[in-house]
Amino acid sequence: MNLSSETLAEIEAAIPKYPEARSAVMPLLHAIQQDQGYLSNEAAEWVAKKLGIEPINVLSVITFYPFFRQQPIGKRHVRVCRTLSCAMAGGSKVCDTMLKEFDTELNGVSPDGEVTVEFAECLASCGSAPVMLVDDELYENLDEAKAAEICQKIKAEA
Ligand code: FES
Secondary structure, three states, X not given: OOOOHHHHHHHHHHHHHOOOHHHXXXXXXXXXXXXXXXXXXXXXXXXXXXXXXOHHHHHHHHHHOOOOOOOOOOOEEEEEEOOHHHHHOXXXXXXXXXXXXXXXXXXXXXXXXXXXXXXXXXXOXXXXXXXXXXXXXXXXXXXXXHHHHHHHHHHHHO
């Protein structure tokens, strides 16, 4: 595994926090996904070896939680909330705008490799629905026009 020195340090610091090494599987997976963008089979095997468990135990965690990804994503990660408040306030139209602007499909990678658009569950900002995250930045009170503006901003930054 080609992990950054910061990620390796984070991993080494996480394991002793748990009474059993195997309990550190979640923080290790988060750290690796943050570093690599997704969790490959190689990553699952590496974590299993590190924690002294079987790769299938790691894979079962990866496949259970929707926030773990098994495929690479674009350089920019767009997550549009689809939970009730956002769904009722037009979250789907916002998502459709993002997909159209980047000429991509839900959960895919845009042809230029820049963007992945996904749905997300409640982003804890229901009062300003609909909302979306672009990487770690939250955008609120969206509509199709605002979504298109954000797309132009992302394209300009590419
Ligand atoms: S429903 Fe979208 S932020 Fe809560």
